Amino acid sequence: MSDWDDMRIFLETARCRRLVDAARRLGLDHSTVSRRIRRFEERLSTQLFERDAQGYTLSVAGAQLLERAEQMEQFVNQALEEAAGQNRQLYGNVRLGTTEGFGHFVIAPQLAHFCLRYPAINVDLMPLPRIVNLNRNEADLAISVERPEHASLVVAKLCDYRLRLYASRDYLQQHPPIRKRRDLARHTLISYVEDLLFTDELNYMRSIIPDSLPSFRSTSVISQYTAACEGLGVAILPCFLAARNDSLVPLLENDIDLVRSFWLTAPADRRRLARITVLWDYLKQSMDDNRAFLMGESRQMQMPPPVAAEAGEAGVTGSRGAA
Numbered sequence: 001m002s003d004w005d006d007m008r009i010f011l012e013t014a015r016c017r018r019l020v021d022a023a024r025r026l027g028l029d030h031s032t033v034s035r036r037i038r039r040f041e042e043r044l045s046t047q048l049f050e051r052d053a054q055g056y057t058l059s060v061a062g063a064q065l066l067e068r069a070e071q072m073e074q075f076v077n078q079a080l081e082e083a084a085g086q087n088r089q090l091y092g093n094v095r096l097g098t099t100e101g102f103g104h105f106v107i108a109p110q111l112a113h114f115c116l117r118y119p120a121i122n123v124d125l126m127p128l129p130r131i132v133n134l135n136r137n138e139a140d141l142a143i144s145v146e147r148p149e150h151a152s153l154v155v156a157k158l159c160d161y162r163l164r165l166y167a168s169r170d171y172l173q174q175h176p177p178i179r180k181r182r183d184l185a186r187h188t189l190i191s192y193v194e195d196l197l198f199t200d201e202l203n204y205m206r207s208i209i210p211d212s213l214p215s216f217r218s219t220s221v222i223s224q225y226t227a228a229c230e231g232l233g234v235a236i237l238p239c240f241l242a243a244r245n246d247s248l249v250p251l252l253e254n255d256i257d258l259v260r261s262f263w264l265t266a267p268a269d270r271r272r273l274a275r276i277t278v279l280w281d282y283l284k285q286s287m288d289d290n291r292a293f294l295m296g297e298s299r300q301m302q303m304p305p306p307v308a309a310e311a312g313e314a315g316v317t318g319s320r321g322a323a
Contacts, residue, residue, distance in 0.1 A: 098126065
């Protein structure tokens with residue numbers, strides 16, 4: 001086995017933190033991964049991981065090696081793709097990380113049409129309630145609510161979106177009216193777990209009701225949406241999410257009107273690949289077409305018209321799963 005094989009095993013273990021998960025991604029037995037990591041440490045005379053009941057955590061030396069290993073991985077992948085000509089052809093794998101609610105309810109339906117149009121491009125969608133780390137190769141592209149500032153990344157504004165205060169009709173029928181912001185003090189509030197927020201851009205409730213103490217909190221906007229639909233209380237939700245349920249009623253529309261942005265990001269070296277470029281452009285166009293929906297001016301998301309599947313350049317063909 002080569003040094004690069006050891007590095008690949010080290011990288012997957014560092015990312016997954018559990019041998020079983022790393023082994024699954026590597027296509028190896030977990031005992032083989034454990035043995036290879038131990039031999040790698042012995043050869044380097046350095047402990048790379050701390051082992052405990054939670055899994056494998058990088059040691060100081062391991063964290064230092066990780067940075068170099070990720071650079072190696074990036075150069076190897078780029079060299080292989082350039083040698084294979086994949087930077088000019090529309091096939092291969094693309095991994096897209098995005099925020100949870102936006103990923104589930106906006107990006108996933110749009111990607112379904114993308115996959116029909118480009119059947120030789122395989123897409124991994126990762127809707128996560130956290131920031132996707134592109135510098136650690138967690139994804140090829142990412143959609144975030146905070147503009148990344150790292151110099152190695154290509155960043156473009158994807159779209160704006162609006163959030164409003166919502167409650168279900170059943171809840172409003174059973175509780176005092178909400179005519180002014182101060183009326184919210186008498187109501188059940190639904191929000192994020194503040195100390196677990198991965199960005200201040202999501203701290204909506206604190207920005208409009210500084211002294212609020214939500215009765216129901218969740219790290220997931222989908223859970224907040226579900227709780228509001230079930231009549232638990234009042235929540236600040238993206239209009240694109242609230243539009244899914246006719247029972248949700250917008251409140252204090254002339255007083256509480258929040259607008260945030262989504263940003264589209266890719267590492268500079270991967271942004272040049274054809275399959276990344278075509279998905280990048282597709283997402284930009286799809287969100288431009290849905291401006292009214294994202295800004296709460298329409299309850300209907302626009303879908304691309306049906307088209308025939310497109311092959312890659314230079315006669316590239318194949319079914320999904322190719323490359």
